Amino acid sequence: MTLQGREQSSSLPLVAAIDLGSNSFHMIVARVDQGEIRPVERLGKKVQLAAGLNQNDELTVAAMKRGFSCLEQFAQYLSGNTFQAVRVVGTNALRKARNSDIFVEKAQSILGYPIEIIAGREEARLIYLGVAQTQSDDNERRLVMDIGGGSTEFVIGERFEPKLMESLHMGCVVFTDRFFGTGELTPQRFQSAYYAARLELLNIEQSFTRLGWVDAVGSSGSIRAVSSILQAMGESDTITRESLEMLKQKVLKFNQIGRVRFPGLKPDRQAIFPAGLAILMAGFDALGIEHMHYSDGALREGVLHDMLGRDRHEDVRERTINALMSRYHVDKQQAFRVMNHARNCFAMIADIWGLGEGDLELLSWAARVCQIGLDISHTQYHRHGAYLIDNSDLMGFSKREQQQLALLVRGHRRSLSKSLLSGWPKAVSRKLIQLIIMLRIANVLSHGRDDTLPEYSISVSGSTISLFFPEEWIEQHPLTVANFDSERSYLAKIGFKLMVA
Incomplete structure (x- = not known):
């Protein structure tokens, strides 16, 4: 383990980036001073994860142990300081390893921070x-x-x-x-x-x-x-x-x-x-x-500056979403209509479901790109959209974020199955289905492309979601009621009850 350039303690906030490379693991720690990043510590160790891939493209136990040993040293440094932000990224070896999920789960428990496996x-x-x-x-x-x-x-x-x-x-x-x-x-x-x-x-x-x-x-x-x-x-x-x-x-x-x-x-x-x-x-x-x-x-310095850019609202993910919308000729007025309804739903029930700012971001992005599949075909366009997102290089998004975004687009309309969420940890699966439900409600509310919807409210109790509209409005919008009737049967298949009154 190498250590370079330790500075005196300071009141300036600390940030850190960890690069889980195929040859070495590296961590850079820096202070943010007047919008500039000033490195104060660099740690690195040769791990050679790529050399630990067997013929089945699985990480060997020995390779994992080398990685965990290094991360334990990183974790000691992280636990001894207060950080404004920490970002951990994995590269080619973890992209390639079929059992990377096993390594990632243990590595996250050691570090105490999520790990993003990023695309090439x-x-x-x-x-x-x-x-x-x-x-x-x-x-x-x-x-x-x-x-x-x-x-x-x-x-x-x-x-x-x-x-x-x-x-x-x-x-x-x-x-x-x-x-x-x-x-x-x-x-x-x-x-x-x-x-x-x-x-x-x-x-x-x-x-x-x-x-x-x-x-x-x-x-x-x-x-x-x-x-x-x-x-x-x-x-x-x-x-x-x-x-x-x-x-x-x-x-x-x-x-x-x-x-x-x-x-x-x-x-x-x-x-x-x-x-x-x-x-x-x-x-x-x-x-x-x-x-x-x-x-x-190199990569870890780029991760630091990318984090700083996000704090300054220069998030490259925003540019990526806008580019997707343009490339696939999305009706922007309708996209923002869906997004506004989705955000409105989120504001009313996020606290009950324990959702946070990151969940709102994901929901908002999904609302804006859920129509991209229409550029291929109207039939099953939610499936086309999910495929495009899952198989594109989305700058700024980790593979995990990209997969979750594709999942929301796939689940925002028509049939819905619990198998869609198989393979995700239980807590993540629960959040994703909650976001899908809000996106589906927003999609129904936006179906008539009507910007004059009345005030409505949503409440949640257990697995029951209740939507409340003025009585006269319900009587005047039979198509919306019919759409919610269909939505009620779809949600029932995954154990949720939708009530509209």
């Missing part, structure tokens, strides 16, 4: 945000490359805004196991790793070179190791194709990955350095990179 492109977005904070605030387009243990991210962006993002299934830990698993280091094995990376890069070469960039920036361990070695050798810290070729020739002289030694190369990176070098060389050649410099910013 969301990881790329956060990496870019972390790197951008370390660069000059100009309008030049930049390429960012980040080689992790299980995946490699590529992003082109301007200032703090990513324009093109990709996450490829290649990383220094995975490639070490795949090409250097016996420990033998030969030109043939190195070339096999290089060409495997080139094959992965074929998917993005054209789009990235077409968009273009001015500067190339590298982040995270493998690229940091290359930069550190070059500096220790008295070379320029700017990485070039020539300097990479020189390092390759020196690496191949070791014959075994366990013998790789360079000034500036940390012991825990020695065995995985050849694989990282092969991936970096493939990136240079595939994209025509001429030179690259290293940035200290």
Whole structure:
């Protein structure tokens, strides 16, 4: 465990970001001062979760124990301080592991904070945000490359805004196991790793070179190791194709990955350095990179700045929802009509059901995008919408948030089954069904596209939900009454009773 830069105690609020990477776990702690993030502590430990995936893509007990041991150290630091916000994200190894839920449940109990497993492109977005904070605030387009243990991210962006993002299934830990698993280091094995990376890069070469960039920036361990070695050798810290070729020739002289030694190369990176070098060389050649410099910013710094942005109401999730609405030609007036009714329902019964601000956010987003499936077909459009949300890259959303959003859209109309919520923890399942019920009521109230609804009220007692309208209004709106009659039968199938009076 490494510790750097402890500051004196301060009254400024603390925030923390934890990155559960495929090779290492990292935590950065910072203070928020006048809207700026000032790091005060960095903790990190090599865990190699990706190396602990067996043939069935399940994390082994040994790999989990390594992770838990590291998190126990993080938890001790967290428990000894007061934090304004803590965010924990998991990357490729946890995305890939079929039993990640077992690891996550235990890890959350150790840390005392929820863990988000983020999608590859969301990881790329956060990496870019972390790197951008370390660069000059100009309008030049930049390429960012980040080689992790299980995946490699590529992003082109301007200032703090990513324009093109990709996450490829290649990383220094995975490639070490795949090409250097016996420990033998030969030109043939190195070339096999290089060409495997080139094959992965074929998917993005054209789009990235077409968009273009001015500067190339590298982040995270493998690229940091290359930069550190070059500096220790008295070379320029700017990485070039020539300097990479020189390092390759020196690496191949070791014959075994366990013998790789360079000034500036940390012991825990020695065995995985050849694989990282092969991936970096493939990136240079595939994209025509001429030179690259290293940035200290990476995923965890991006997570911190993303948290700060949310506090300032610059939540990227809002932009994502608006983009979905535009892409699938949502009737915005109707979407906000549904959202307003949903929020009204929430205000009346949230306290009874024990729902909070995060639940209101999820409900509001679902209300605004529940119509996106109409762009495909009116028939079963709630299913189409759920599919689009579940299978899209939604910037700013964790996989868990994305799945919950898709579930609300799927459940907002027509048939409803308890099996829809199977696999979710009991407490989460209860909240999701409560949000679905409010969204369904809001959808019925908005069906007539009428902005002149009377004052109505909702009460909840056990599993009974009661809606109250003025008597004369009920008599004048038989279609709404009929819709609620249908809704009553749907909700009865999941154990709820709807009364309209």
